[in-house]
Amino acid sequence: MNARREEPAGTSIDLRLPYGERGLPDEIPQRSLLGAVAGEPMPVLADPANAVADALRYPTGTAPLVELARGRKSACLVVSDNTRPVPNGLLLEAILESISADVRRCTVPIASGMHDPMEPNTVPNLMGRSLPSFCRVECHNAEDEGQLVELGETSSGIPITLNRHYVESDLKILTGLVEPHFMAGYSGGRKSVCPGIAGRRAIELLHSPALMESPQANWCVLEGNPVHDAAMEMAKAAGVDFTMNVAIDSAQRVSRVFAGDLEDAWQEGVRYVSQSSVIKIESQADIVVTTDGGYPQDRNYSQAIKKLSAASRAVRFDGAIVLASECRDGLGKSTFRKCLKHLLEMRDPVAYIDSIARASNIPPDQWEVEKLAQVLRRTRTLYLYSEGITPDDARLSFAEPVLSAEEGVGRALSLLGDDARILLMPQGPYTVPVIRAAG
Numbered sequence: 001m002n003a004r005r006e007e008p009a010g011t012s013i014d015l016r017l018p019y020g021e022r023g024l025p026d027e028i029p030q031r032s033l034l035g036a037v038a039g040e041p042m043p044v045l046a047d048p049a050n051a052v053a054d055a056l057r058y059p060t061g062t063a064p065l066v067e068l069a070r071g072r073k074s075a076c077l078v079v080s081d082n083t084r085p086v087p088n089g090l091l092l093e094a095i096l097e098s099i100s101a102d103v104r105r106c107t108v109p110i111a112s113g114m115h116d117p118m119e120p121n122t123v124p125n126l127m128g129r130s131l132p133s134f135c136r137v138e139c140h141n142a143e144d145e146g147q148l149v150e151l152g153e154t155s156s157g158i159p160i161t162l163n164r165h166y167v168e169s170d171l172k173i174l175t176g177l178v179e180p181h182f183m184a185g186y187s188g189g190r191k192s193v194c195p196g197i198a199g200r201r202a203i204e205l206l207h208s209p210a211l212m213e214s215p216q217a218n219w220c221v222l223e224g225n226p227v228h229d230a231a232m233e234m235a236k237a238a239g240v241d242f243t244m245n246v247a248i249d250s251a252q253r254v255s256r257v258f259a260g261d262l263e264d265a266w267q268e269g270v271r272y273v274s275q276s277s278v279i280k281i282e283s284q285a286d287i288v289v290t291t292d293g294g295y296p297q298d299r300n301y302s303q304a305i306k307k308l309s310a311a312s313r314a315v316r317f318d319g320a321i322v323l324a325s326e327c328r329d330g331l332g333k334s335t336f337r338k339c340l341k342h343l344l345e346m347r348d349p350v351a352y353i354d355s356i357a358r359a360s361n362i363p364p365d366q367w368e369v370e371k372l373a374q375v376l377r378r379t380r381t382l383y384l385y386s387e388g389i390t391p392d393d394a395r396l397s398f399a400e401p402v403l404s405a406e407e408g409v410g411r412a413l414s415l416l417g418d419d420a421r422i423l424l425m426p427q428g429p430y431t432v433p434v435i436r437a438a439g
Helices: 048-057 088-099 120-127 164-168 200-206 226-238 264-277 301-312 334-346 349-358 366-378 391-397 405-416
Strands: 012-017 024-029 033-036 074-080 105-111 135-139 148-153 159-163 171-177 242-248 254-260 278-281 285-291 315-324 381-385 422-425 432-435
Touching (some): 024 422, 074 088, 074 164, 088 120, 088 242, 242 264
Parallel strands (some): 105 135, 278 432, 285 315
């Protein structure tokens, strides 16, 4: 991948990077290009609806959903919020048809964790279809104790406080997306329970420095990952009857469906996704150019931290990262902004992490800022092309604003030298670089 060709000075490669809903043209000097972190294209299902129906009939590790639904009068069907490109309409139609003969009441919580609650007028688009009359949609509120039930603690002392409708339902179903995740290894499965429908304190402790500073709390790592272990423990405590997760390609088309047991079916998804998402590279680059994979992943800067985290794995110490992220919703929540201000005041990412680790109360949304601090420990030079980050907020992004991705590359080359090596990571959250072991 990192073979280099000598090119005439000034020769460049035209690209189109994922950005918002329209994409972004870009040019990279070919003489400086080290390579690209890009997996083989995922196959795309010709008939996703048929694949979902087959997965319901022949699930992994459990009986078909129609059999599990027999005798169950109430159900809870958890869906992801609008920061995840899950094809909810496709999944919901088939799942609800499978359970409709028995279930008389179905609650559909939107697993928003500590994200901002969705506006009511955006919920129908998220569902992707009209729901039958026996279904009621609600946006989970992690701070509303009336919505929550406590089921004890995990072995690491995290309170298992979860959505009441889910805990009290006869039939419990999770849906989601399997993709690499910057602290839990992979998304999907158990993460629909925590952080998806958990209480605030449980979410904060799941994302606390006590867990997140572990080297195992990382991209594509499950063994010994304390974040993954705690989330799985909470899901098992609450009970999960059936899961349905999808893998999607970089154009957000369904590649495969995984349904059935909480662990067995999800692990199938992890193995499948890892084949195209974990990319071996020979060495780190001087400059990494990356994106968030387009909308909805790049809707705010809070989500963009994930890709900065992945890019930092591929850039040398004190190299530069150029990020293109639309951030149509700006930085993100006010609590995230407050944590960014704290990091700015501390002036030192190591000092920030130390202060958070000593705090008895963990500020809401600090985990993204902790991940940003981890990036800044290695890479002090960030360039950001974003139409959604205002000049006043640019300081809080810890990135130098640029008018285009090309300008960011040009400024990085001016800083590091014309012979600096550039690595592209155009597929956003769908690829994670790993340095190839010597020998």
